[in-house]
Amino acid sequence: MAKTSGTVPPVAVLVRRGERVESEHRVGFAVAAPDGRVLEAAGDAEREIFPRSAIRPLQALALIESGAADRFAVSEPELALACASHSGEPEHVALVRAWLARLGLDPAALECGAHPPLHAPAAQRLAATRRRPEPVHHNCSGKHAGMLTVARHLGAPIAGYTRAEHAVQRLIADILRDLAGLAALPAPAIDGCGVPTWPIPLGRLAAALARFAHPVGLPAARADACARLQAAMLAHPHLVAGTDRACTEIMSVAPEVLVKTGAEGVYAACLLKRRLGLVLKVEDGAGRAAPVALLALLRALGALDAKAAASLAGRMQPELRNHAGVVVGRIEPAVGWPALRQRS
């Protein structure tokens, strides 16, 4: 009955109840260099995945390259927010509101839809005051503010800026295609916040991230945009995610590394000093497995020093507690995973 194939990703993350394995997650990944070489992979590096929000820093390149960021005096914190899946904490929401006001736009211009803030206390405060979540609370509202800035700059329509045929999205598609080294992108699907998400092979995505990490040889405007976004993410890790979030904590203790989570179990990383790009995709889309797999990969690649590893121990092997607060199990990498060709 088993579907067996050389491209089935291996079991990477185990969920244990007591000491027994209760559930398991298969993870495909690729690690690539700026020249496009795939140095490490599990599963099929040619398999197209939806990168979802994991490539938000690449989408944000359009904001700088177009000249929109300079024209509208977009600040470094705002650049970090443009790369974020933020938690909707007061700081995130206030910055997005101020940014939109500077553009002369009502928050209703955001086409991302609404969900409660990811930060539980912020969500509870909202519920306790019987207020409904607004688009500014959406984890993507910073990215959307960036897209609206580009639309303003291009003189393109505000309404419909999320559509694949809109000038803003066409600009982003060109950048992605270019960085991934593809002749063309397949037709996109629609992301959780309404913008297009283009399927891209895992290995090509990793190469695009490697180029972002080490933009030497790219056109000067793009190389400059990469450097500014890197600096913004490193300087403001709290704005890229939020309190108690994996992206924020990892970037706070491992400053060589930029990381960005995406829906459906995607994670992207740029190893700046090592000049590597990394993308992983949990086959089943489980968000709980993605950071555990990411940290196992970063450690195996030598991107976490002992101090960073110690401070991230609780995320490398998270405890599972039941509703009564009792530890009932844990999530951890499978023994021997990842099996890299070259260990650091």
Place this chain on the structure above:
Amino acid sequence: MAKTSGTVPPVAVLVRRGERVESEHRVGFAVAAPDGRVLEAAGDAEREIFPRSAIRPLQALALIESGAADRFAVSEPELALACASHSGEPEHVALVRAWLARLGLDPAALECGAHPPLHAPAAQRLAATRRRPEPVHHNCSGKHAGMLTVARHLGAPIAGYTRAEHAVQRLIADILRDLAGLAALPAPAIDGCGVPTWPIPLGRLAAALARFAHPVGLPAARADACARLQAAMLAHPHLVAGTDRACTEIMSVAPEVLVKTGAEGVYAACLLKRRLGLVLKVEDGAGRAAPVALLALLRALGALDAKAAASLAGRMQPELRNHAGVVVGRIEPAVGWPALRQRS
């Protein structure tokens, strides 16, 4: 890199974004007869899984067999609640409170911990009144009320009734071992609500459910207890789960079938007329895949007539919408899954 084995369950459920597969779920299952024969299986029928809440009706047998239900005049709705993972709607909570009051117990005797009601409007009402969730809101509070009833009846301590060594849990373990046809149960782990959960081979669990479905040949007290719990679940499907819940909707339209969900992607079913038991386990634990797989199996086994299938169409292939309410994809069974030896 692929881990390939004859016991890896096949891909059963696909998550599509647009028309492309974004994520996929592997599902193991077993279908068994009351005599213990495994008639259909995918993956390894000998593999031990944690049945979690999917066997709540089997746990509830102790309530009747012990004599506790009759002594404390446990009603049919209360029996249904003892088999439930309820949504914490007002009706569920009021019934549990009244039951505990009749036992002379404070709701604080419940050791299940607390979480917000699964029913979103009930959770929102609680949050809007700034009240914290209590143990009576826990989806397991009916099961725990049943266990407390048994403890009262046995004259056993109330505190600690959730511990594996407590008389109530030992009674339940004996029933499970017996129904599964095992000489002994392995050591348990701790479930989400604090009670023991024993690992049991998938095929043995399916056989235990087949015996519950068709208790002919079992001791009279057990056969009677099975019949009473079946009747309670069929008469009160809303109490076994709640508004908009898969268990409730399936039992409301397919009265030949008892179904019960469990955490980490487990689903159990009793096909009463066909005298079959069915258990499935999503390998990665995804709750979104379990009802899609269950319905595909029930249909392939001939347990859903055309009318039931039509009314459950939205659960067989659920649409995925983004935060702006736009349909962005769907969840559906993989083509050709399940591959049964004998199709109905």
